[in-house]
Amino acid sequence: MKAQLSRRDWFKSSLALTAGLTLSPMFVDKLFAGPVSAAERHQWGINPYSPNGNNIRLNANENPYGPSDKAKEAIIQNLGESNRYPFVAQSELRKMIADKEGVDADHVHLGAGSGAILCEAGVAYGLNNGEILSGFPTFTEMMDYAKVFNAKWDKVNLNDKLEFDYEAMASRINSKTKLVFVCNPNNPTGTLVDPSIVSPFCQDMSKKTLVYSDEAYLEFLEPEMQKKVTNIDLVKKGMNVVVSRTFSKIYGLAGLRIGYIVAKPDLIKKISQYQMGIPVSQHAIAAAKASLGDTEFMSLSRSKNTEARGHLEGYLKKKGFSHGKSHTNFMFFPAPIDGKTILSRMQQKNILMRIWDYQDMEWCRVSIGSLDEMKQFTQAFDEVIS
Ligand SMILES: Cc1ncc(COP(=O)(O)O)c(C=O)c1O
Known part of the structure; x- marks a missing residue:
């Protein structure tokens, strides 16, 4: 073994380090x-x-x-809990979300960002050659992950206003479609489709397959509009619908990684079985609790x-x-x-x-x-x- 690094070795290792940082x-x-x-x-x-x-x-x-001042303060206050698994904190946050959304706590599942839950759902519904239908372009994390498990992704182009084309999507659904991904407002376009179109679409589709409503940007709408656009009422009516939200956007907690879904318990069970370990930290939960509903x-x-x-x-x-x-x-x-x-x-x-x-x-x-x-x-x- 060489006692000292040569200049060339040093140069090589520092290059590797630099490469590791990008x-x-x-x-x-x-x-x-x-x-x-x-x-x-x-x-x-x-x-x-x-x-x-x-x-x-x-x-x-x-x-x-x-993050908001309240979230920062909550993280600092919570540092002393770093030695504890977040079991209690998780239950408390699930209850808070459930109360806010008007469901029971067994309807709520947390993830390390809503993206992690999108991946879980991608596996749950993409396995065994499942097909996922979505508009395109959209947020692709679920479909990309599902494809790793041999799922098929059927994409329907947007209309000329760069909006999801719900009529075209309805005509593309088939007996193999295991999940329909809806993103309203949509990423990357920012466009919003009127709930008078989206809600009947989701209700109809949910009779045939699972509808996954990604509402990551919902809170950028004015509060009255949020109530009209969210598909949470369909969850409350017991339909085959999942609503997905995140603390990364309006709450400004992207770096902490926390999001959630709301759905009936059998759907929560099917999706959450693919969760890896205990992914949400004490600090993310503390910040989320301080942020939730911070009008x-x-x-x-x-x-x-x-x-x-x-x-x-x-x-x-x-x-x-x-x-x-x-x-x-x-x-x-x-x-x-x-x-x-x-x-x-x-x-x-x-x-x-x-x-x-x-x-x-x-x-x-x-x-x-x-x-x-x-x-x-x-x-x-x-x-x-x-
Ligand atoms: C539409 C949409 N859904 C979900 C996510 C995932 O966000 P996160 O994993 O940070 O909750 C994003 C992130 O940009 C997004 O644009």
């Missing part, structure tokens, strides 16, 4: 919502994805205002998001760029120049965003940061595309 495109595939586009693969191949504290991060639909913080996030999104909408209008009508903390519009150039030049300006491939075109998906960040974005983007 994320390969393959890992990024798992990390990001939706498929990684050709432009992203190229950009991260030459300049591996390595977010740092100085980037303006408009690439992951995070909440720039979170003050939610309305602050919502109104600041609307204002900052308005700035981006104004810019896109001024440039004459079409876009999906966003009801969320991100916007989706056709890339005005090629995606590789956009990504690399924006990254040089320290701004991260996404490029999607859809229907032989490239699309920009830009998360809504603070108003100041959006002003920096529009100025930088304008320089990049000029």
